[in-house]
Amino acid sequence: MTARIRDEDLALRAADGDRGAFEELVRRHGRDVWALCRRTLGDPQEADDVAQEALLKAWRGLSGYRPEGRLRSWLLRIAQRASIDALRARKAWTPLPEAGPLDPARPPLALDEREALGAAVDRLNPRLRAVLHARYALGLSGPEIAELLDMTPANVRVCLHRAIHELRGRLT
Amino acid sequence: MKGSDPTPADPGDELLLDELLLDWALGLLPAAEAEALEARLAADPALAARADALRAEQAVLGEALGAGEADPALEARLVAGLRAAPPLPVERAFRWRRWVAAAAGVLIAALAGARMLDRREPPRQQLIGHLRLSELKAMSDDEETP
Numbered sequence: 200m201t202a203r204i205r206d207e208d209l210a211l212r213a214a215d216g217d218r219g220a221f222e223e224l225v226r227r228h229g230r231d232v233w234a235l236c237r238r239t240l241g242d243p244q245e246a247d248d249v250a251q252e253a254l255l256k257a258w259r260g261l262s263g264y265r266p267e268g269r270l271r272s273w274l275l276r277i278a279q280r281a282s283i284d285a286l287r288a289r290k291a292w293t294p295l296p297e298a299g300p301l302d303p304a305r306p307p308l309a310l311d312e313r314e315a316l317g318a319a320v321d322r323l324n325p326r327l328r329a330v331l332h333a334r335y336a337l338g339l340s341g342p343e344i345a346e347l348l349d350m351t352p353a354n355v356r357v358c359l360h361r362a363i364h365e366l367r368g369r370l371t
Numbered sequence: 372m373k374g375s376d377p378t379p380a381d382p383g384d385e386l387l388l389d390e391l392l393l394d395w396a397l398g399l400l401p402a403a404e405a406e407a408l409e410a411r412l413a414a415d416p417a418l419a420a421r422a423d424a425l426r427a428e429q430a431v432l433g434e435a436l437g438a439g440e441a442d443p444a445l446e447a448r449l450v451a452g453l454r455a456a457p458p459l460p461v462e463r464a465f466r467w468r469r470w471v472a473a474a475a476g477v478l479i480a481a482l483a484g485a486r487m488l489d490r491r492e493p494p495r496q497q498l499i500g501h502l503r504l505s506e507l508k509a510m511s512d513d514e515e516t517p
């Protein structure tokens with residue numbers, strides 16, 4: 200049985216010019232990179248282009264990668280920045296609007312709203328979409344989301360609360 | 372909110388409690404606060420029911436947002452896009468280094484081979500030398516013979 204080569208070792212090989220090593224990293228993490236772009240941008244076609252661009256940026260920037268950090272997080276940060284740049288280019292990266300009053304009386308989301316959730320998330324502010332994706336699709340903790348999205352943990356908490364309250368407001 | 376009355380009376384407290392419960396469901400509460408809240412949940416069935424609903428909501432969100440979109444060709448498409456990109460300077464250097472390494476290997480092998488052949492030479496040369504010496508000796512013997 201052959202041992203799986205660590206991401207970080209593949210990255211070092213790739214940094215030395217081994218394109219095959221980088222392709223293996225793309226096979227391992229490309230889906231996560233694409234999904235983050237998709238959720239942040241809200242458009243699968245644009246996600247294809249931006250994910251590709253992010254991976255090329257990563258490939259070009261491998262000399263700046265430090266093996267002590269997790270490679271997946273590093274790739275995802277590059278993908279997130281590329282997505283934000285794309286949103287800025289079409290002036291869609293807007294600050295969060297003023298929060299309205301939270302309504303604790305709204306019931307939590309239920310199982311029968313699962314189908315409608317994806318579309319409802321796509322209508323949220325991109326920052327909220329990115330936080331939700333990091334939490335539920337990537338399974339990151341609060342501090343990890345903060346690191347990925349260049350936010351403070353307190354902001355992550357606020358965004359998660361707002362996103363959930365907005366979804367409840369739209370669906371229930 | 373730590374260790375206080377679990378059934379707040381005014382809407383402000385209700386809101387705070389809702390936020391606290393959501394923090395708990397999201398796993399954002401520090402361990403000590405989470406333990407204190409769980410102790411309250413154990414003692415208050417109505418609060419525990421609210422907490423259960425929030426935990427169920429987390430499961431719904433996880434199920435709805437966690438599943439990636441099924442596109443089996445995605446990785447292949449991303450790799451193909453990467454292959455279509457022009458080679459990077461580091462990659463050209465890598466190829467160049469591979470050629471140099473291969474050439475160095477061939478050179479070392481050639482040198483090693485030549486050295487091995489060289490080591491086999493002395494007996495042949497010695498033999499030739501011996502033959503030449505024998506010839507010279509024979510010639511000098513002939514000359515000395517009257």
